[in-house]
Amino acid sequence: MPTPITSSLDVLHVTEACAGGVRRHLQLIIPELQRQGVRNGLWTFSARAEQNFAADVATWEPAPAFVQFQTLPRAIWPGLLWLLRCRLQKIVATLQPRCLHLHAGWAGLLGRSIRWPDTIQLIYSPHAFGILSGQSWLRRTILPQLETRLAERTHAYILVGPDECREARMMKLPEQKLHLIPNALPEDFAAGLLPREQARARLGLSARTQAILVPGRLAWQKGGDILLSALAQTRLPNPHTLFCFCGQGPQAAAWRRMARAGGIAGQVRFMDYLPDLRRLLLAFEAAVLPSRYEGLSYALLECLGAGLPLLVSDLEANLQDHTCHTFAAGDSDSLAQALPQFLASCQTRRPEKHHWTLSRQAEALQKIYAAASAPA
Structure with a gap:
């Protein structure tokens, strides 16, 4: 069941990738943004969610203001993509987020296939473009062309590492839209x-x-x-x-x-x-x-x-x-x-303390959200 919502969101996070690094990213960054005063929501749609994903989200503290899971019976196909598109439009019309933050490939495609009102800003985090030899012809050839077109509808790209930046520039994505905000851990991780x-x-x-x-x-x-x-x-x-x-x-x-x-x-x-x-x-x-x-x-x-x-x-x-x-x-x-x-x-060693932390990562994200939402 969706979480009740009583006022508009700052950011609605959308993903199909409910596993691995994207799962860990959301698990860390959404509660941290909440702690810093950003009102977040989460909508997921997936047929391949990792074990206990929904139960894990229920433990996040502070919890997102809105959570809804769309469990898919099979892999995504064009007709299902259309139904998901309609569902996302309905959720956005209800929640009125200032920003849609789209995480990984399917969410990036779904969220940017819709022409939204000018009041809604689209932020895309690919988490890894993965366009390299060994991948399918579709991924290596069609996806870069598609990404170049979708860049027109993207207000900002959040890139987490240097390889993503290199691939973004290979695709000639607009430089002014590229923002490197590396992943990070809480200061008290150890x-x-x-x-x-x-x-x-x-x-x-x-x-x-x-x-x-x-x-x-x-x-x-x-x-x-x-x-x-x-x-x-x-x-x-x-x-x-x-x-x-x-x-x-x-x-x-x-x-x-x-x-x-x-x-x-x-x-x-x-x-x-x-x-x-x-x-x-x-x-x-x-x-x-x-x-x-x-x-x-x-x-x-x-x-x-x-x-x-x-x-x-x-x-x-x-x-x-x-x-x-x-x-x-x-x-x-x-x-x-x-x-x-x-x-x-190999011998274990004392971990070094890193200056780039989760709190700083969230602060950098907030600046992107604010800049994307600022009046032109």
Whole structure:
């Protein structure tokens, strides 16, 4: 049931991507904006929401002023897109938000397919354009052309990392509409981490296991198949090393089959989605993020915030700390070469304090909302 609404909103957030980094982004940024006096609403439509998404939203504090979930029975098709378009128009007519903040691809398409009154400003956060070789012809060819057209209706783009900025400029999106506001964590993030022994007990990890975290959705973007290919050709320095994939996604079954076929099933554990993974990070000796592309990964920021050693693909968005070990993005041979030395030398360290925090991220967003809504 939708939350009752008694007055207009400042910002209505809209997304189909109820999983992974977008889920974590909304989980952090909406309550922080609420604390800073911004009246937020959230409307989601999805057939692939991550486990317990609605229950998670119910725990946000302060809560958004309006919440509604549209559960879809199947993948989005043109007729369903039209019905969702009508639904969004009705919600906006009722709530009268000053800004529509659209998160990720489907919401960006849906929200900008409508000609809104001049009083409503459209803010788009792609979270990762992901236009690169290896993607489908549709994504590499049609989507950039479509984005160029939709830019005319977009008052501001919120980009979370340098790779997004580079792709936006490759598509020749209007420079004056591009705003880099990186993702960030709360200042007290490390205070919420469980002690190592308690975290390992929660995950059932034995004392001799060298547990390596592989966080993120089980999706092509995240490159789990690249890691599995690398493991199949790598002799690990510690026979008790276990790679723990923590997440859900469309490649789950395929990657399990891949692990069995490669003879590495004993080196891999698929732990599914863990809602409190960020509190359990000290259970792990290190983390590997083999992403093909990223906006700016919350998993990366949280591992850094916990002091975990990191082996990451050499995307600019992943190079957030000089201590990160790297390999060539998309290259399983490069990862196979890097793994043994990384695993033999990794040691947890004291996390560095970062000056860019969640509160500053929210303050920067507020300036964009205010500028977009200001009279011309």
